[in-house]
Amino acid sequence: MSYLTRLRASSAALLAILLLATTLSGCGDATDLSEGKFIERAQEYRLAGNLKASVIELKNALQANPKSAAARFLLGQIYVDVGQGDAAEKELLRARDLGIDPASLMKPIGHAWLLPRKFDRILKEIQYANDAPATIKATVMVLHGRAYAGLNRLDEADRALREALKFDPRSTEAFAALARVAAIRGNLDQAESELAQAIKIAPNDPNTLTVKGEIAYRRRKYAESEAAFQALLASRPQNLSLRVALARSEEHTSELQPHSFILYAAFCLKKKNPHHPYDPRPLLSPLFFLPLPPSPLHYPPTH
Numbered sequence: 430m431s432y433l434t435r436l437r438a439s440s441a442a443l444l445a446i447l448l449l450a451t452t453l454s455g456c457g458d459a460t461d462l463s464e465g466k467f468i469e470r471a472q473e474y475r476l477a478g479n480l481k482a483s484v485i486e487l488k489n490a491l492q493a494n495p496k497s498a499a500a501r502f503l504l505g506q507i508y509v510d511v512g513q514g515d516a517a518e519k520e521l522l523r524a525r526d527l528g529i530d531p532a533s534l535m536k537p538i539g540h541a542w543l544l545p546r547k548f549d550r551i552l553k554e555i556q557y558a559n560d561a562p563a564t565i566k567a568t569v570m571v572l573h574g575r576a577y578a579g580l581n582r583l584d585e586a587d588r589a590l591r592e593a594l595k596f597d598p599r600s601t602e603a604f605a606a607l608a609r610v611a612a613i614r615g616n617l618d619q620a621e622s623e624l625a626q627a628i629k630i631a632p633n634d635p636n637t638l639t640v641k642g643e644i645a646y647r648r649r650k651y652a653e654s655e656a657a658f659q660a661l662l663a664s665r666p667q668n669l670s671l672r673v674a675l676a677r678s679e680e681h682t683s684e685l686q687p688h689s690f691i692l693y694a695a696f697c698l699k700k701k702n703p704h705h706p707y708d709p710r711p712l713l714s715p716l717f718f719l720p721l722p723p724s725p726l727h728y729p730p731t732h
Contacts, residue, residue, distance in 0.1 A: 464493040468500055478664035480507055498527035506537050510635075511667040514544025532565060539572035548576035567597035575606050578613065586610050601627045605636040612644055620644050635661060642674060651681035 467490035474483035484507055490500040505520035518541045525534050535555060542551050557569045570593035577586035587610055593603040604627035611620035624644060627637040642657030655678035661671050 464490045464497055464500070467493065468497070468503065471500075471503055475503070475507060475510075480510060480665060480667060483507055496527055498524045498529045501527060502529050502533070502537075505541065509537055509540045509544070510665045512544055512665075512670045514541045514547075517541035517544070535565065536568050536572070539568070543572075543575055543579065546579055548579040551576040563596040567593045567600050567603070570596065571600060571602045571606060574603065574610075578606065578610050581613075583610055583614060599630050601631040601634045602636045604630070605634070605640045608640045608644065612640075612647060617644060617647060633660070635665075639671075639674075642678070646674075646678060649681075651678050654678040655682055 467486045471483040471486035471490065474480070474486060484504065487500045487504045487507070490497055491504075494500070501520045501524035505517045505524060508514075508517035508520060518538065521534055521538045521541060525531060525538075539551055539555050542548075551572050555569055555572055557566050561569075570589045574586045574589035574593060577583070577589055587607065590603045590607045590610070593600055597603070604623050608620045608623035608627065611617070611623055620640075621644060624637070624640055627634065628641070631637055638657045638661045642654045642661070645651070645654035645657060655675060658671055658675040658678060662668065662675060665671065
């Protein structure tokens with residue numbers, strides 16, 4: 430199943446949640462109808478890659494109904510898309526408190542916790558029951574694998590990701606994560622082999638493209654790395670970490686754009702001296718519509 434197909438399926442599931450909530454609260458109310466229309470538009474904008482417009486529609490939905498679980502749920506997923514983990518966690522937990530199925534939250538909340546490196550929390554709080562469906566078990570093991578990788582516990586990461594593939598042999602995220610683990614170990618041939626499996630299943634999946642860009646960068650195939658991050662930014666232009674990753678590639682292709690230069694200079698400065706008082710965020714504020722992450726910024730790994 431392609432990434433776009435899965436995104437549409439997720440949107441359909443979200444719409445079902447919204448319709449159920451509307452039914453329970455009384456579908457004759459004009460506020461409910463307005464809320465539903467806003468969320469429907471937000472879904473359409475997200476599918477089209479216009480995340481700024483999607484967030485605006487969701488803010489309108491929340492003005493109409495601050496207790497809209499569906500709006501909070503979709504807003505949290507968009508914050509994950511643009512790399513804002515703390516904001517995503519806040520909205521997703523609100524959605525949980527408002528009645529969203531915990532199983533639906535497992536994957537997005539895990540992705541939200543990966544962004545600010547809350548790896549121990551993933552391992553402790555995201556678990557599955559013995560009678561859980563195979564898809565849930567696969568999701569949990571992928572998240573555990575990525576958390577172990579973030580903690581540099583690579584053997585455990587590899588085992589968790591292999592276990593995930595037993596539950597779901599077509600898990601793109603598992604293959605992409607295995608590719609990243611191999612790359613961290615310096616085995617780029619194995620990394621490309623694992624990545625090829627992910628590309629075969631879903632070539633445009635964000636995890637696939639991200640790892641493709643990372644491996645190409647390690648191979649010093651900077652134009653290929655740049656193309657991968659450009660493709661990602663087409664659907665999530667406000668993602669700060671992706672912009673930095675693109676800037677790193679642009680530096681080597683002699684195509685570093687002015688806004689990328691600012692980002693890359695900030696990246697180098699923070700890497701050299703994490704406690705340097707210079708904060709580039711005010712210069713970047715016109716480029717992004719979402720709140721910027723707290724300083725120091727979370728940059729992609731360079732090892």
